[in-house]
Amino acid sequence: MTLRTAHNGDVQLAYETFGAPGGEPLLLIMGLDFQMVYWPDGLCQALAERGFHVARFDNRDAGLSTHFSSPEPENPFRVLFRGSSKPAYTGSDMVADALAVMDALGWDSAHVCGTSLGSGLALATAVLHPQRVRTVTAVMGAPPGRINMLRYVKFGVFPRFARIKHPDTDEGAISTLVDMIRLLSSPHHPFEQEWARSVAEISHARSPRDPGTTQRQTAAGLNLGTTGRRLGEITAPTLIINGADDPLIRPSAGAALARQIPGAQAVVYPRMGHILPEHVWTTMADAMTAQAGLAADDLCR
Secondary structure, three states: OOOEEEEEOOEEEEEEEEOOOOOEEEEEEOOOOOOHHHOOHHHHHHHHHOOEEEEEEOOOOOOOOOOOOOOOOOOHHHHHHHOOOOOOOOHHHHHHHHHHHHHHOOOOOEEEEEEOHHHHHHHHHHHHOHHHEEEEEEEOOOOOOHHHHHHHEOOOHHHHHHOOOOOOOHHHHHHHHHHHHHHHOOOOOOOOHHHHHHHHHHHHHHOOOOHHHHHHHHHHHHOOHHHHHHHHHOOOOEEEEEEOOOOOEOOHHHHHHHOOOOOOEEEEEOOOOOOOOHHHHHHHHHHHHHHHHHOHHHHOO
16 A cells, blocks of 8 residues: 545645556545544555456545644534534535545546445545446445434444543553444454554554534534535445444435435444444445446446
8 A cells, every 4th residue: 555645726635556556447435524544544555356447535624634724612512513614615615525546546436345434535526527427336434414423423432422421641642443333333342452553553653633523513414505405416336335234324225314315225234333343244235336336327437
């Protein structure tokens, strides 16, 4: 893997790839406040072995990509309901970032997979730029809009996040990330402590977590405007994956989202939370490969 940089205006976007350059282009979009390294290497490699040329990147405001600042600190969960009066950037800006990574790779179109916030960005890309999207995989997502948040978001997990307290040291910051991953994991599957610790150390070394990113990216996700009401315009084959044990999003959110997208398929993976555990990698990679095969015309581009 070689770290590269794409540009969307003044915004620099760090990205890296897996697999042969001649493979099927697949762009992975990470979720709220997490870096691209939270796409497990093993999953990326499994996708590459199935013929994909995989690219993952740091969203703006995360990892090694361009960071922003907020005019005022604000509770990110209040942003869910009030919005942000002065958003640092919009969801459309983040969609444009994804396209900038595709442009840097020379991809006219690609299969697009997003997780959590990234699932919304992947769907928005399919709405706003249908010619650039071959297939969509939306992981851990829900129907957009504040009303749907009340229906499908499990707000009980937020106080548990707030109770995570560690010393203001490098080790404390790493322990916080590990505890966050633990909260997002399935209680019915052994916690992958070694992976969680490793990715937390890598993430912290690349760029220490900035809580303001949560506020800014939440506001951006809500700033996608009318995109959520245009999901019925998506023509790309769409796969929706949710975890049966997701502590943040109700599993029923996937079926509700699929009802808004013509021909979309929704599946629920057992013993999966709001993270991608090793036991789902093969199933997920196989499902994405099969879906890519559905788009026979696109594969000829």
